[in-house]
Amino acid sequence: MLRLNLLLIAALVISAVSMVSSQHRSRALHTELERELTRMRVLETEWGQLQIEQGALAAHARISDLAETKLRMRAPDPNRIIVIDSTEAGQ
Amino acid sequence: MKFAHNPLLAELLPAWRARLMLIVMMALFGGLVARAFWLQVVNDEFYQRKGEERFSRVLPTPASRGRVLDRNEQVLAMSTQVSAIVAESRPTRSDAKANPKDIGAEKLSPAQIRQLAELLGMDHREIARKIPENRGRSYLKRQVQPEIAKQILALKLPGIRAEPEYRRYYPHGEVSAHVVGFTGMDDNGLEGIELAMNRPLTGQVGQRRVITDARRNVVEDIEVLAPPRDGGDVRLAIDARLQFLVHSKLKQAVTDHKARAGSAVVLDTRTGEVLALANWPTYNPNNRDQLSGPPLRNRAFTDTYEPGSTIKPIIAAMALESGRYTFDTPVDCAGKLFFGRASIGDAHSHGTLSLAEVIQKSSNVGVAKIAGTFKPSDMWHVYDQMGFGSPLRLGFPGEAGGRLRPAASWKPVEQATMSYGHGMSVTLMQMARAYMVFARDGDLIPLSLTRVDAPQVNGMQVFSAQTAREVRRMLEMAAGPGGTAPKAQIPGYRVAGKTGTAHKLEGGAYANKYIASFVGFAPVSDPRYIVAVMIDEPSNGVHYGGQVAAPVFSDIMNATLRATGVPPDAPVPVLQMAKNSVTGKEGW
Numbered sequence: 070m071l072r073l074n075l076l077l078i079a080a081l082v083i084s085a086v087s088m089v090s091s092q093h094r095s096r097a098l099h100t101e102l103e104r105e106l107t108r109m110r111v112l113e114t115e116w117g118q119l120q121i122e123q124g125a126l127a128a129h130a131r132i133s134d135l136a137e138t139k140l141r142m143r144a145p146d147p148n149r150i151i152v153i154d155s156t157e158a159g160q
Numbered sequence: 161m162k163f164a165h166n167p168l169l170a171e172l173l174p175a176w177r178a179r180l181m182l183i184v185m186m187a188l189f190g191g192l193v194a195r196a197f198w199l200q201v202v203n204d205e206f207y208q209r210k211g212e213e214r215f216s217r218v219l220p221t222p223a224s225r226g227r228v229l230d231r232n233e234q235v236l237a238m239s240t241q242v243s244a245i246v247a248e249s250r251p252t253r254s255d256a257k258a259n260p261k262d263i264g265a266e267k268l269s270p271a272q273i274r275q276l277a278e279l280l281g282m283d284h285r286e287i288a289r290k291i292p293e294n295r296g297r298s299y300l301k302r303q304v305q306p307e308i309a310k311q312i313l314a315l316k317l318p319g320i321r322a323e324p325e326y327r328r329y330y331p332h333g334e335v336s337a338h339v340v341g342f343t344g345m346d347d348n349g350l351e352g353i354e355l356a357m358n359r360p361l362t363g364q365v366g367q368r369r370v371i372t373d374a375r376r377n378v379v380e381d382i383e384v385l386a387p388p389r390d391g392g393d394v395r396l397a398i399d400a401r402l403q404f405l406v407h408s409k410l411k412q413a414v415t416d417h418k419a420r421a422g423s424a425v426v427l428d429t430r431t432g433e434v435l436a437l438a439n440w441p442t443y444n445p446n447n448r449d450q451l452s453g454p455p456l457r458n459r460a461f462t463d464t465y466e467p468g469s470t471i472k473p474i475i476a477a478m479a480l481e482s483g484r485y486t487f488d489t490p491v492d493c494a495g496k497l498f499f500g501r502a503s504i505g506d507a508h509s510h511g512t513l514s515l516a517e518v519i520q521k522s523s524n525v526g527v528a529k530i531a532g533t534f535k536p537s538d539m540w541h542v543y544d545q546m547g548f549g550s551p552l553r554l555g556f557p558g559e560a561g562g563r564l565r566p567a568a569s570w571k572p573v574e575q576a577t578m579s580y581g582h583g584m585s586v587t588l589m590q591m592a593r594a595y596m597v598f599a600r601d602g603d604l605i606p607l608s609l610t611r612v613d614a615p616q617v618n619g620m621q622v623f624s625a626q627t628a629r630e631v632r633r634m635l636e637m638a639a640g641p642g643g644t645a646p647k648a649q650i651p652g653y654r655v656a657g658k659t660g661t662a663h664k665l666e667g668g669a670y671a672n673k674y675i676a677s678f679v680g681f682a683p684v685s686d687p688r689y690i691v692a693v694m695i696d697e698p699s700n701g702v703h704y705g706g707q708v709a710a711p712v713f714s715d716i717m718n719a720t721l722r723a724t725g726v727p728p729d730a731p732v733p734v735l736q737m738a739k740n741s742v743t744g745k746e747g748w
Binding site for chain 1: 408
């Protein structure tokens, strides 16, 4: 009878302690999850800004300006374009 | 003396008293157990909830507005998180009682305010004015970049917080401003697609209940009250490349001709998609200070004008359809037509022209004579079928329908003027769509601002395929040598189209101001694109559609055909060119 009681008390103490520790771990994990979610939002914001930056850098107005002024490119005159027949192109 | 013989102790108390005390104590314990049972088991929620209320808070879960993309997934509009800087003041208390953690923005020192002003790029007096005096909060500045907000928070100023909010960016700026539109401070659509598609774009902010610790860190999620839902992306039919080409060519033309305004649209004849839509003047949607006034108007949709001669091919198609005219039927176009005191004439009098030549030379007399052979109700019916007089209902805000009066009220002279596009009004978008009939085989398909992946096979048949093909030939003549718009030609491609030059109505009378327009399509052998151009009040010497609008059409169509890789359908003098490039007379 006494042995059983001691066993039960030991089981109770172990269960109580593990309950506390698991609660603690759950909170710690939750805080970590929360931190990661915040990081995700920050990264999302950054990604959005990068997309916008890319959009602005790749804007056709900028590209055509750079092509004309910096690279001195221009569209060829229509009468300087030679059309090659696709059936002859392979030969 | 024997204590055991204390007479007081010898006196025995009655046994019932001890028993009574036991019962009373048991009853009290019983009461406690019952109370504990009540609190812990039966009514356990009450205090649990009370406890949670001490630590639990409802937090919003942010949701962003969807993006607006072009047909190739280029970003035209997008939201990104920024911060609003808020100043909060606390109720004033005596300094002795004040908790250092509990002071608000009213306690900011002038030096701190100056620091804040420098980071926000504002005047420090303005900030001092905005800080609420007692128990209140106000925005110091909204839409602050995240890096700046971080620096401000790092100062740890009392009562200064950053709240998340969204800001909309338009990487293409003014180029696609009229199509995309813009949003207000609270991320709600105010113009354009942003307004038309506000519902699918808008995200739903979520709510969740959490438990926080003393430092306000979230330690446990209790429940999700409402899940956040990000707004959906909207994929437009617009092609950002073409849009830029159209925008820059239009801008050039309006500046060159010292015009008041202009619009241009590009349609895909297979799908009915609006590939590009540009207006000048335009605005930069990223700059909130300029969002007012005439530049905001999307003229291609909201402004009506008298279409002038661009409407004539419809009369020619009716003539062919009636069976009374063929491609070559002669029409006497000499002199003037009289209706009472009113008369209709041509700028240069023509003799007898064939039906095709009436369109090629754009004779008012000829087309009015042909129109006179139809009943007004028949003519009205065709115009109505072509979509004039009622809005296209693409869901675009402020779309105009134009004016087409009921046939019963038409006088003969009005029927005559309406045959060459006066006495009625249309939008450029309606006009461009009407040409679907000629670019396709006589059927009219609905337009779409969003991307369509499958070609539209069956539209509403207005004219027979045979009629459409013949009108196409007439329109090719009009854009060729001897027509009104040889300047519409593009080397390497067969183009077809019609000019329009209309006097502007001002206060009920025709003024000496013009609207020059051109609507056409290419390549004629298998039309792929319709381009419509309208230039309002060209005032640099020339004002005819053939001189002002046709070259713009040619530029836009040329760029569109080459950008999309449509194979040329007209013979190009290859040999001569090869020689040129070999001898290299002109530097590349």
